[in-house]
Amino acid sequence: MAEKLLNWDEVLIGGTIKDPGNSKQYETGSWRVERPVWNPDTCIQCMFCWVYCPDSAIKVDENGKMAGIDYTFCKGCGICVEQCPSKPKSLKMILESQAKGKTEEELRKEVFSSEK
């Protein structure tokens, strides 16, 4: 995230932002304590997670289908898990410490193996 830090007499009046969409430069993924893990095998593609995610951190493929979590921006709020209507849930929260050093595929197996 390279941003130019402006002096007091250079900033835009009233904290106004003229280049909308610049929140992409702000990687909020580092805030996470917990993370959602996604199970495509039980996902019913209702897209509730995409609707409710406050950070647009649900990845969508070219066919408009749920394609995973964007961990660069996901803050780990858990709203997607709360909203997931499939039974069993296709999204589950785990601690970041549990995820450390593991691939997404490894985590999926670990979290959802009991539900197969």
Place this chain on the structure above:
Amino acid sequence: MGKKVALTGNEAAAHAIRQINPDVIAAFPITPSTPIPQTVAQFIADGEMDTELVTVESEHSAMSACIGAAAAGGRVMTATSANGYALMWEMLYIASGMRLPIVMAVVARALSSPLNIHGDHSDIMGGRDTGWIQLISENSQEAYDNIIQAVKIAENKNVMTPALVAQDGFNTSHTIEIWELEEDKKVKEFIGEYQPLYPMLNTDEPVTHGAWAPPNWYFEHKMNQLRGLLDAKDVVEKVGKEFGDVFGRHYGLYETYKLDDAEYVIVAAGSVCGTTKDVIDTLRENGVKAGLLKIRLFRPFPYKELADTLQSAKAIAVLDRVSPAGAQGGPLFTEIRSALYDTQTRAPIVNYTYGLGGRDTQPRHINSVFETLKRIVETGKVEKQFDCLNLRGEWR
């Protein structure tokens, strides 16, 4: 030509707002300012204005709606008093921080408790550091004139800062005085069309208002905001002169009354200045060199200019219509005294609290202040740096 009318201070404010005809007013009624939005609502119902009047459920919501409408690019006004103003407190900082030139008529009133609906300056003085421009009016004419000028001051491109115009609750707001109502057309010409800087409704150039500023940005934004507020001083002076050129009543940063050679000087703001001028006239007839420095612009505080006018005084009394609340004196006193520290004069300076909760301040009370100033000069001693006017029991 304007015409002489006999109307209250609240009606003066309402007529100014009618002539300005802002895009949006969001307001919630509270005594003693209620007749302002009430009269404005009548003007709208009668088709004399086409302002969108938003009736909200609280003053916090009123200021919030004003902020939204101003960010959208509208010319926005409101009115309030006392606890309503206090309930706006959080939003007042947001309006000034977002640099939205909202103009608000404040009818100054005591803050509870004890519950009291009458005039004093507890509300506006409590909000003096919210980043708003503060103009204080002595009478209905000034309330009317100041609201018109405030629009032009607040919307100046170097300023872009909200402004409040205060008048004293009941003393001015509910008192019928004769004042000059100018022609609608001339007022509209004077204020001109508002050109917002970054209106949200301009979808061709999308902007974000009210965004977050983390520690590496916030400080710079607040100092940028301060520059705008400080730059308002010159604009107040410029607009006051322009207003005088068009309407015949000139305004500066402050007003002096028989101050040039005055030895005994009162510094005050608001309706008490009328009483003080009257007392000064009588004292002058008896050869006493009494004078008044009337505060008009309280924020930004023109400390240098005010201090310069006080250099010939032999003794000074500052009247605050608010409790010092644990400070060395009232806000006007501490600022005037601080301003004098950098100048040559070492004239004794004392502070009075007066008029709390609508307590009457009569000529004899003002006269007692001048008597005390005379005694201070004669004896060279200040017995009490702080005292009260018209309080039952001696303050100690």
